[in-house]
Amino acid sequence: MLRLPSQPTPTEWGSNWKDIQPALRKVRRSMASLRTSSLKVMRVSQLDSDILDLELVDILKEQLWNALSLFKPTIKENYEPELIGLLNLVLFKLSVYDSSATYGSQLQNLKYRNEWKHGGAFESIAKDAPLTQTQKIVYGVLTVGGQYAWTRANRYITMKGWGELDESDIRYKVYNVLQKGEKYWKAFSLLNFLIFLWNGRYRTLVDRMLAMRLVYSKKSMNRQVSFEFLNRQMVWHAFTEFLLFLVPLINIEKLKMKLMRMLLPKSYLVSSKGYDKLPANQCAVCHDVTTEHSGPIGQVPNFTVHNPYETNCGHHYCYYCIQSKLSVFGDEWPCLRCGEKVYEIKKYIEKVQDDENDDKPSPAIEQ
The missing domain is CATH 3.30.40 (Herpes Virus-1)
Known part of the structure; x- marks a missing residue:
């Protein structure tokens, strides 16, 4: 067959590539049907990130209370929920809303991803889907706004004494509903935590509701932990606990x-x-x-x-x-x-003897 000058010269590898296409399509279909291993994220890293976030909030609150100590003490007592809510809102904006990860999660090489976009055979190797703006906003409303609303409502209800009113009063019914809601929330949170310990997917109930899962930000990065320091701390902690138990038993x-x-x-x-x-x-x-x-x-x-x-x-x-x-x-x-x-x-009993009285005869009694 004649070839025009404008046509490219056929190569051997090109023809071979076309010949193996049916086989490659068959291999791809077979790989898609295979089940790959699920993504594993260390549970201790996720729990440590939560602890780090709580400690960061405590440090900032302490600094805030020290600054407010120069003013009237009633400011802290009256507006404590608003101040804590504003602090949590700032932290949420600078962490989860901007970078899809809290400060504690960033220290543990973790970030949130949209789990609704993941699943199937390539769950553990697919590119992480970022959080949607709706997820971030709802997360902030539930965590920051929900915590503030619950704290302020509890303060108001306790101050007004709704729990001591008659059972037929609508305010007592509202108080009863809130108390039962708190019990159910704690029960579901406990259940979610047990499930988290089993599969390690969603750390909190809010994360499960919004399908926000903590995954590794950089999968190739190793977990940087100084086990030497941890071992030293554990040894000293055990030693001090033993001394606290032993010292009261010793008569110094x-x-x-x-x-x-x-x-x-x-x-x-x-x-x-x-x-x-x-x-x-x-x-x-x-x-x-x-x-x-x-x-x-x-x-x-x-x-x-x-x-x-x-x-x-x-x-x-x-x-x-x-x-x-x-x-x-x-x-x-x-x-x-x-x-x-x-x-x-x-x-000691001291014996006293009267020798003079013993020698003298007893006097006669006059009749």
Whole structure:
């Protein structure tokens, strides 16, 4: 067959390409019928993004309250829902509305996509469909406007006391409907969270209603997490929790007293305070307590032993004084007069005998 000069020269690869087209169409149809793996997004990343968003709001609220502290305190009390709503509105405009992702999601390499545009065989490899403007607006109305309306309505209803009115009153019925609505919302939110833990698709109930799913913004980027820091934090947290449990079980005062007895000689413990030179009817513990709080020994004259009890070393103390020391230090408390360990006390009874009256005969009684 003759070829005109204007016609291109046929090549071998061109003819081969035309020959394999039927086979390629058959392969494409077979691939479309195959089921590919669904898109997997780490649940912990989605939950961490929510925590980061809450912490960011708390930081901004703290700064806002500090700024309002310079004005009248009634401004914060009266307009707190409006101020928080305005803050959430600004964050929504600068994050979800502009970039389809909250600040916490951006830190976790996540963004929202329109899940209504996805599905089928190429769900995990298809290009992410952006959110529509309707989705963004409805999301802002439900999250920002809904939170503000609920907080303001609860404040107003509580202030007016609608829950204490008669059951036939229309205001009580409105209050009852709102309370039941809150219970149902919490129940459905819990159910949605359990489903999220199972399949990892929609983190909140609003996300499920609007088909806004968090996916990776850059699929090739690895999750940047310092596991060394996490491990260190977990170890220190467990160590501090163990100490908080163990310290109340340890008698610190008793341990300190035992170390003092081991390191310091008995003569130093006694002579350093000079209680071994006190009279026998004086309570050394009363002197010690008064010295710690008032001044040197001898300022307060009345240190007489009341309700005396005798220790195993033979010295006398007030019952309250010696019992309080033993309850704190146990058997490690040393006697302030001799330095011996006090492990036993008993009530001291002083016997008084009148020898002169015993020798004299009893007087006669006149009749």
